[in-house]
Amino acid sequence: MPQINIKNIYAEFPGVVFDAWFLWLPALLLFFFWRLWKYYVRLSFLGSLNWVMLEIKLPREIYKSPQAMESVINVFYHAKNPNLKEKYWDGFVRQWFSLEILGDGGEIRFFIRTQKFFKKMVEQQIYSHYPDVEVAEADDYVKEFFDKGLDKEWKMYGTEFKLVAPDPFPIKTYVDYGLHEMATKEEQKIDPMTSFLEFLGSLKKGEQVWYQILIRTTTTEWKDSGRELVDKLMKREERPKEKEGETDFSSFSVSPGERKIAEAIEKNVSKYGFDVGMRTIYLARPNLFDKINVASMIGSMNQYNSMNLNGFKPTRVTDVNYFFVEKRVAAKKKKMLDAYRKRSYFYLPYIYPTFVLNTEELATIFHLPGSVAETPTFSRIEAKKGEPPPGLPV
Numbered sequence: 001m002p003q004i005n006i007k008n009i010y011a012e013f014p015g016v017v018f019d020a021w022f023l024w025l026p027a028l029l030l031f032f033f034w035r036l037w038k039y040y041v042r043l044s045f046l047g048s049l050n051w052v053m054l055e056i057k058l059p060r061e062i063y064k065s066p067q068a069m070e071s072v073i074n075v076f077y078h079a080k081n082p083n084l085k086e087k088y089w090d091g092f093v094r095q096w097f098s099l100e101i102l103g104d105g106g107e108i109r110f111f112i113r114t115q116k117f118f119k120k121m122v123e124q125q126i127y128s129h130y131p132d133v134e135v136a137e138a139d140d141y142v143k144e145f146f147d148k149g150l151d152k153e154w155k156m157y158g159t160e161f162k163l164v165a166p167d168p169f170p171i172k173t174y175v176d177y178g179l180h181e182m183a184t185k186e187e188q189k190i191d192p193m194t195s196f197l198e199f200l201g202s203l204k205k206g207e208q209v210w211y212q213i214l215i216r217t218t219t220t221e222w223k224d225s226g227r228e229l230v231d232k233l234m235k236r237e238e239r240p241k242e243k244e245g246e247t248d249f250s251s252f253s254v255s256p257g258e259r260k261i262a263e264a265i266e267k268n269v270s271k272y273g274f275d276v277g278m279r280t281i282y283l284a285r286p287n288l289f290d291k292i293n294v295a296s297m298i299g300s301m302n303q304y305n306s307m308n309l310n311g312f313k314p315t316r317v318t319d320v321n322y323f324f325v326e327k328r329v330a331a332k333k334k335k336m337l338d339a340y341r342k343r344s345y346f347y348l349p350y351i352y353p354t355f356v357l358n359t360e361e362l363a364t365i366f367h368l369p370g371s372v373a374e375t376p377t378f379s380r381i382e383a384k385k386g387e388p389p390p391g392l393p394v
Contacts, residue, residue: 067180106200160278160317192364209283223269
């Protein structure tokens with residue numbers, strides 16, 4: 001029996017592979033071409049989109065609960081998935097929106113950034129639920145910041161956020177704070193956004209905070225994940241099939257706490273879900289930069305945290321502790337500023353992991369506050385300039 005020489009096999013292997021180039025080279029070239037083509041059509045499509053920044057100017061009084069904003073956000077839910085032609089020839093992507101709050105020297109402003117195609121829809125929904133506000137096109141405050149070269153003159157700290165627990169676990173919402181009950185007296189209401197708004201109102205001239213929530217209709221299986229978690233909590237998977245004439249007592253082994261968590265998850269996944277990317281940036285003149293404001297910016301998100309359910313924690317901060325600290329920090333800051341300016345989270349040039357929030361959760365972290373938020377520097381209008389556009393849905 002002839003012996004197999006391993007050394008000869010290793011020596012001849014490169015030649016065999018090279019001689020078979022007509023088999024693997026076309027496949028390799030096709031693979032790279034396909035990747036480049038998808039990259040090209042996606043960038044072309046994204047570059048063709050026209051955007052508009054809508055500022056929402058608040059009246060002196062708003063007697064609306066965050067449920068009104070939830071109704072507005074419901075309209076942003078578009079479950080259409082592109083067909084093959086739209087996806088691979090046109091580069092079509094699911095639309096996304098940006099909900100933003102700007103704190104500038106104590107003044108607080110609310111924005112929604114949307115494609116021009118959806119501008120009328122967004123305006124109609126806002127006016128139909130908040131008839132006393134004023135919606136107007138505004139210049140992009142981020143663009144102005146870069147156009148003036150202020151990014152080179154100001155110090156900054158930025159962070160993004162992620163959920164502490166899996167997506168189906170809900171955060172603490174306005175319903176948990178009782179804001180959905182209109183019978184509650186104004187002085188008895190507790191708005192979880194108040195802490196953050198008071199922080200923004202305390203900023204000095206020469207300090208800014210940018211708050212950005214990017215949302216897109218989710219296509220993840222978070223509802224199925226929620227049902228599996230409920231089954232696990234209720235110990236349904238462990239129950240043997242009941243025999244005729246027998247009573248199932250296994251549900252009595254579920255504690256009241258587990259039952260409440262299961263109910264909260266069921267309620268959470270019963271509403272529309274959105275992929276979410278959140279980031280916030282603190283900017284200040286070098287002589288005004290205060291690390292206490294960084295702690296306040298991050299700490300204000302604790303209002304939405306629940307010990308036995310879900311909450312937010314910072315991720316991808318613009319800070320490092322070891323190895324080439326100065327260069328790495330500068331690169332992180334530049335990257336976050338650019339991602340914020342381009343409102344990029346789901347698609348090129350910046351793609352990051354997202355989490356899912358439903359409409360109730362989104363309305364909790366972004367809504368127009370009532371008089372319960374008595375921040376003195378709130379930018380409110382004394383009177384409306386005109387009536388809402390005609391033809392609003394009733």
